[in-house]
Amino acid sequence: MNGFMFLIDQLILIGGVLILLGILSNMISSRLGVPVLVLFLFLGMLAGSEGIGGLEFEDYKLAHAIGTLALAMILFDGGLSTKIESVKSAWKPAVTLATLGVLITAGITGAAAAWVLNLPWLEGLLLGSIVGSTDAAAVFSILRNGGVGLPPKIASTLEMESGTNDPMAIFMTIGCIELLAQRMTFGVELLSLFAMQMVFGVLIGAAIGGLAVWIVNRIQLGAAGLYPVLVTSFCLLAFGLAANLGGSGFLSVYLCGLVLGNSHLIFKRGIRLYHDALAWLSQILMFVLLGLLSFPSRLLNISLKAMLIAAVLILIARPLACFLCLIPFRFQFKPMLFISWVGLKGAVPITLATFPLMMGSPNASLLFDTVFFIVVASAIIQGSSLAVVASALGLKTPKEPEPPVTLEISTLRHVDGDIVDYLVGDNSRASGKMVKELALPDGVVIALITRGDELIPPQGTTRVQSGDHVVLVLKQGTRPLVNQIFGRSEDQRGVIPAAFEFPLRGSITCSELSDYYGIVLDVSPTLTLNEMLKQRMTVKVGNQIRIGPLNLKILSLEEDQSIAMVGMAILSEAEIRAAEQDHTIG
Amino acid sequence: MKFSEIVVKDSVITDLKVENKEDAIRKLVGSLRANGQISADNEESIVGAILKREELGSTGIGKGIAVPHTKHPSVDELIATIAIAPEGVDFASLDGEDVYILFLLISPPDRPGDHLRALETISRHLRNENFCSFLRQSRTPEEVLELLKEADQDEV
Numbered sequence: 001m002n003g004f005m006f007l008i009d010q011l012i013l014i015g016g017v018l019i020l021l022g023i024l025s026n027m028i029s030s031r032l033g034v035p036v037l038v039l040f041l042f043l044g045m046l047a048g049s050e051g052i053g054g055l056e057f058e059d060y061k062l063a064h065a066i067g068t069l070a071l072a073m074i075l076f077d078g079g080l081s082t083k084i085e086s087v088k089s090a091w092k093p094a095v096t097l098a099t100l101g102v103l104i105t106a107g108i109t110g111a112a113a114a115w116v117l118n119l120p121w122l123e124g125l126l127l128g129s130i131v132g133s134t135d136a137a138a139v140f141s142i143l144r145n146g147g148v149g150l151p152p153k154i155a156s157t158l159e160m161e162s163g164t165n166d167p168m169a170i171f172m173t174i175g176c177i178e179l180l181a182q183r184m185t186f187g188v189e190l191l192s193l194f195a196m197q198m199v200f201g202v203l204i205g206a207a208i209g210g211l212a213v214w215i216v217n218r219i220q221l222g223a224a225g226l227y228p229v230l231v232t233s234f235c236l237l238a239f240g241l242a243a244n245l246g247g248s249g250f251l252s253v254y255l256c257g258l259v260l261g262n263s264h265l266i267f268k269r270g271i272r273l274y275h276d277a278l279a280w281l282s283q284i285l286m287f288v289l290l291g292l293l294s295f296p297s298r299l300l301n302i303s304l305k306a307m308l309i310a311a312v313l314i315l316i317a318r319p320l321a322c323f324l325c326l327i328p329f330r331f332q333f334k335p336m337l338f339i340s341w342v343g344l345k346g347a348v349p350i351t352l353a354t355f356p357l358m359m360g361s362p363n364a365s366l367l368f369d370t371v372f373f374i375v376v377a378s379a380i381i382q383g384s385s386l387a388v389v390a391s392a393l394g395l396k397t398p399k400e401p402e403p404p405v406t407l408e409i410s411t412l413r414h415v416d417g418d419i420v421d422y423l424v425g426d427n428s429r430a431s432g433k434m435v436k437e438l439a440l441p442d443g444v445v446i447a448l449i450t451r452g453d454e455l456i457p458p459q460g461t462t463r464v465q466s467g468d469h470v471v472l473v474l475k476q477g478t479r480p481l482v483n484q485i486f487g488r489s490e491d492q493r494g495v496i497p498a499a500f501e502f503p504l505r506g507s508i509t510c511s512e513l514s515d516y517y518g519i520v521l522d523v524s525p526t527l528t529l530n531e532m533l534k535q536r537m538t539v540k541v542g543n544q545i546r547i548g549p550l551n552l553k554i555l556s557l558e559e560d561q562s563i564a565m566v567g568m569a570i571l572s573e574a575e576i577r578a579a580e581q582d583h584t585i586g
Numbered sequence: 587m588k589f590s591e592i593v594v595k596d597s598v599i600t601d602l603k604v605e606n607k608e609d610a611i612r613k614l615v616g617s618l619r620a621n622g623q624i625s626a627d628n629e630e631s632i633v634g635a636i637l638k639r640e641e642l643g644s645t646g647i648g649k650g651i652a653v654p655h656t657k658h659p660s661v662d663e664l665i666a667t668i669a670i671a672p673e674g675v676d677f678a679s680l681d682g683e684d685v686y687i688l689f690l691l692i693s694p695p696d697r698p699g700d701h702l703r704a705l706e707t708i709s710r711h712l713r714n715e716n717f718c719s720f721l722r723q724s725r726t727p728e729e730v731l732e733l734l735k736e737a738d739q740d741e742v
Contacts (some may be wrong), residue, residue: 088740089716152716189725330729500651500709502642512642516657518698526741549702555680565643565680 013054022284035289037138037346037384041376042079044291057292067351070282071136071166072253074440076235077279078163079137079257080272086156087258093329094157097134097339098165101321105343106132106172108317113309117370122180123363129172130353130371131313136162136254137348138379150395154335158342166348167248171197173352177359193246200247202255208238217266227267228274231260235275260303261527283347290350290372298369299376304372314378318343334393341389345378417475419447422486424468432488436460438485439542443475503555506530517568519548530563539563549576559581587703589711589734592691593665597621598727602671602688607644610675611636611654614667614690624692627630628660633690646679650722651712655691655705657698664704666691670722686722687712711737 025039047053057063076191099126114124139162150158171194178184184193212234221227235253242252257275266272299306319340326336351370356364424431430438435446435458448471449456449464456462464470474482510532511525523532533552537545539561544553555565597617604610612633629735635656639645646652652675667690674684689708693701712715717737724730 330732500647500649500653500712501680502647502653503644504641508642516639516642517702549706569700570709572706572710573703 014047018043018288019281019284022288035344035379036137037283038376038379038383039293040284040287041294041379044288045294045296046291048093048292048294048296049289050296055292057289060293060357063289063293064351064354064358066348067354068249070286071347071351072235072249073275073277073282075136075163075166075250075274076238076253076257077431079254079259080261080275082163082258082261084258084262086152087160089153090156090160093326093331094160095164096325096329096402097157097161097322099168101325102129102132102165103159104321104324105313105317108168108310108320109313112312112317113370116305116308116365117366118160119363122176123361123367124178125477126173126176126356126361127309127367127370128317129169129176130355130367131345131349131374133165133169133345133348134158134162134173134343134375135348136166138162138346138383139342150338151335152389154338154395158339160497162344163254164251164404167197167251169348170248170250170352171574173355177361179354180361181332196246198251200245201249201251202247204242204245204247205238205252206253206259208234208241209250209256212256212260213265214366216260216266224267224270228271228358231271231320234260234276241285286351287345290338290347293350293354294372295369299364299373302366302369302373306370307377309370309375310377310381314343314382334395338390338393338395341382342386343378344382349375357492417443417473418479420472420474420479420482422470422472422482424466424470424486425465428464428486429484430464430470431466433464435462435464438464440485441478441481441516442544443476444482445473446550447471447473464529499556501553501569504529504552504560504566504568506533506563506566517550517570519550521547529566533566533574546571587707588701588738589666590738591643592664592704593731593734594618594621594623594665594667595731596661596727597623597667597707598730599667599669600724600727600730602669602675604671604675605672607634607640607675607677608637610652610671610677610685610688611690614654614669615668616686618665618667618690623665624660627659632656632658632660636690636692640678644678644680646677646685647709647712648679648681648683649712649718650674650683650686651689651718652677652679653691653705653708653712654702655688656695657693657695657701659695661692661694664691664693664697664700665702666708668709668734670724670730671697682694687718 021043022040025043026036029036029039037234045051047055049058059407080290103124108127108128108133110128111121111125113119113127115584117124119127133197136159139158174191175190176182178193179186179190184190184283214523215234216227216230219230219232235256237538238252239249241247261272319337322336322343324338326339331339353368355361356367360369393411422430428554435455446458449462450469451460451465451467458470471485472482508529509525510521510523510529511526512522513519513529514525521532523535529552533539533554537543537554539554539557541554541557544551546552549571551569551571553567553569554563555567556563558564597614597620599613599617601608602613604613615624615629615633615708616637618624619626624632635658639656639728640654644652645654669688669690671686671688675688677685677688679685689712691701691704691708693704712738714737717733721730724733
C-alpha cells in the first residue's frame with residue numbers, strides 16, 4: 001500500500017494544515033492588532049524552505065496563476081458586497097485616486113527606488129508601479145472585519161478606490177516591462193493598451209453582470225447549491241473574456257460583482273455567503289503561498305534600502321497623491337490624512353512582482369524581494385495602526401447598528417417578499433411588547449412565535465418575550481423598518497423615518513389642507529382633519545392612509561381619542577404610481 | 587424637480603444667527619427680497635402667510651431640519667432659499683430639537699402640483715444623511731450650491 005502515495009495526497013494534507021492554521025491566525029489577529037494578511041504571510045514563510053516547515057516552493061508561474069485567480073475571487077466578492085449608494089457617493093474621488101493617484105504614487109516611489117537601489121529610472125518606475133495600488137483584500141478585511149467604523153464617505157471612497165485601482169497598477173507594470181524589453185514605445189501603443197484595459201474591463205464586466213442577473217433569475221435549477229456555482233461561472237467568464245480581449249480582468253470581475261450584488265437575485269443570501277467563503281479561502285491560499293515564495297534571508301539583505309523606499313511611499317508619495325486627488329472633492333484635512341494612511345499594500349504587488357520574474361526583466365529578483373519587504377512593512381505599520389489613527393483623528397464612528405439576529409428562509413423562485421425569523425434579544429425594542437403594540441408596517445405579518453419548545457400562534461395580545469423566535473412574512477422594502485422594531489432599544493442610530501413627515505394638528509380644517517396642498521376632498525370644507533380621518537380609517541396611532549399625493553399617519557391621540565397630530569408625507573410620483581397600481585389590483 | 591430650478595442662488599445664508607422662529611423666517615424672506623425675488627411691499631404679507639402655515643403644525647420636521655413654506659400670489663415662480671444656522675434655532679419641532687437647516691419655499695397659488703413636487707424633492711434629499719451632514723458643515727453659500735448641484739445629479 002505504501003507504494004501508492006501520490007504527491008497530491010501529501011499536498012492535500014499540507015493544504016488542510018495550512019488552511020486550518022490560517023483560520024486560527026485570523027482568530028488571534030484581532031488580539032494582536034496585526035492585520036490577518038500579515039499572519040498569513042508569516043505562516044507561509046514559516047512553512048517555507050527557510051522556516052520550520054521546509055517546504056520548497058519557487059514556482060513563480062504557479063504563484064502568479066493562483067494569485068490572479070484568488071484576487072479575482074476577492075474582487076468579485078468585494079463588488080458583490082459594495083452597495084450602489086456608496087458607489088454613487090464616492091465614485092468620483094475613488095476613480096481619481098485609482099488612476100491619477102496611482103500614477104503619482106508610482107512616480108514618486110519609483111524615483112525614490114531608482115535613487116536608493118541605484119537602478120535606471122524605468123526599472124525604478126516598474127517598482128513604483130508594482131507597489132502603486134492600494135490592496136482591496138487588505139482594505140476590505142480591515143474595514144469590514146477589523147471593527148473600525150468610519151464615516152460612510154471615507155469608507156466608500158477607500159473601498160471603491162482599492163477595488164478599482166489594480167488595473168491601473170497592472171497596466172503601468174506591464175507598460176514598464178514592455179518598455180524595458182523594448183517591445184513597445186512610449187506614445188500611441190502605450191495609450192491604446194491603457195484604453196483597451198479600461199474600456200474592455202468596464203464594458204465586459206457590466207455586460208456579463210447584467211447577463212448573469214438575467215439568467216440566474218430565469219433559469220430554474222433543481223439544486224440550490226448550483227446557484228452560487230452558476231454565479232461563479234459568470235465571475236470567471238467576466239475575468240476571462242475581458243482578459244483575453246485585452247481588457248482588465250480585475251476591473252471586469254469587480255464590476256460584474258457590483259452589478260450582481262445590487263440586483264434582485266434569487267437565493268442571494270446563499271450566493272453571497274458562498275462567495276464570502278471563497279474570498280476568505282482565496283485570501284488564505286494567496287498569502288500563504290506568497291509567504292512560501294519568499295526568502296526571509298534575502299529580505300534581511302535589502303531591509304534597510306527597502307525600508308527607505310517604504311518610508312517614501314508611506315510618508316510622501318501616498319499622502320501627496322491623496323491630497324492632490326481629493327482636494328477638488330472638498331475632502332477635509334483629517335479625512336485626507338486618514339485616507340493617505342490607508343494606502344495598504346497586499347497581494348497585488350507581490351503577484352505583480354512575479355511578472356518581471358516570469359518575463360525575465362533585469363533585476364527581477366531584487367525587485368521581488370524589495371516589493372515583498374515593502375508590502376510586509378506597509379501591512380504591519382499601517383494595518384496595525386489604522387484603528388489608533390482613526391480615533392486620533394476623531395474619525396472613528398460607532399459600528400453600524402447590529403441588526404437583530406435573523407434567519408432567512410430562501411426561495412428559489414421570485415416571491416414578492418421574505419420569510420424571516422427574528423430572535424428577540426434582551427434589549428430588543430420589541431421585547432415585552434404586545435404584538436398589537438409593535439406598530440408593524442403595512443405588508444408585514446407575524447406568522448409564528450416559538451418560545452422554547454412551544455409554538456405560539458400570534459394574536460394581538462400575545463406578548464413578545466426575549467428569547468422568542470418571531471417568524472415574520474415581509475413584503476419587499478419593509479425590512480429596514482422591521483429591523484428597527486426588533487433592533488436594540490439603545491440604538492438610536494439608523495432610526496430614520498420612512499419619509500419626512502410634516503406634523504399637522506388634528507384640529508385643522510380640510511379647507512386649510514386643500515388650500516396649502518391643493519388636494520381635492522369631497523367633504524365639507526369646515527370638517528376637521530380629525531373628523532375626516534375618523535370617517536375613513538380606524539383610529540390607532542401608526543395607522544396611515546393615502547389621500548392623493550399625501551400620506552397621512554396618525555401620530556398621537558388626545559385623551560378623548562380624537563386625533564391630536566397627523567404626520568403628512570408627500571409621496572413621489574413613483575410612489576403614487578405604485579400605490580395606485582396596488583389599488584387597482586387589490 | 588431639481589434644486590437648481592427653485593433655489594435662488596445669491597440668497598443662501600450659511601451663518602444664520604437668530605433668536606426665534608419668526609426672526610428666522612424674516613431673515614430668509616428678507617434675503618429673497620434683497621435679491622429682488624419679492625418686492626418690499628409684499629415682504630410682510632409673505633412672512634405672515636408662512637407663520638400662518640406654521641399654525642397648522644410646525645414645519646420643523648425633526649433631525650434639525652425645518653421646511654417653512656407657503657403659497658403667495660405675489661410670486662410667479664417657485665422660489666426657495668436655504669439657511670444654515672450653526673448655533674441652532676428653536677423651531678418648535680416635533681422632536682423638540684433645535685433646527686440647523688432651513689429650507690424656505692414660496693409657490694404661486696396656481697401651481698399646486700409643482701408646490702408638492704418641490705416639497706417632495708426637498709424632503710427626499712433631506713432623508714439622505716450624507717446630504718444633511720454635508721449641508722450642516724457648509725461654511726459658504728458656494729459650498730451649499732455645489733452640494734445642491736451634486737444632489738441634483740444624485741451624487742451625494
